[in-house]
Amino acid sequence: MGAVTFETLTFGETADKAFSNAVEDAKHLHGHGGYTGTIAEKSSFEVIPEQEHHRKQKRRYAHQLLEDGDERIRSKWGPAGAINCSGTTGAKRYREQHGLKGKHGDGWLFFGWASH
Template identity: 85%
Template sequence: MGAVTFEVLAFGKTADDAFRNALEDATHMHGHGGYTGTIAEKSSIEVIPKREHKGKQKRHYAHQLIEDRDERIRHKWGPAGAINCSGTAAAKRYREQHGLKGKHGDVWLFFGWASH
């Protein structure tokens, strides 16, 4: 089986909560059979420190890490990358689209390689 890249936004009080929410959504939409090419294939995350992406476009930075095959997220069986997107236009849109305005928590971007 091969590998493909994925990226997904999710909301949670913590990065782990958002990750669990992203996993639930992906398994609901893509099934439980494995090799979906989605975050459903991941069992852990690697939070990218804010100092690395501060002042940068979050998705662009995530794409750069994927393109560079950053050691932390390059393996299809390894962790997904996680970047806190709170305060960005994308996070604001996500909150509005999902009825999360005023709820406590953060929007996270999860990304990386997944088995397909």
């Protein structure tokens, strides 16, 4: 079994809620059998501190961490990375497309390696 990278932008009142939403959505879309190559394979996440990605394009920074083999997220069996994207263009678009405009919570980009 190999590994592939994934990324997903999701919304939640907390990072934990956003992660749960993303995992459940992936399981619904890709099945519950494992080895989906999605966030459904993850059981935890690690928040990348704001000071690391401040004033940087969030997806580009996530891709850089993946390319660099950042130890926090390099294992397909380890945690996903999580970047708070609130206030970004992508997060605003996500809120509008999913009818979340005016609701409390943050947009989160989850990314990493997953078994496939």
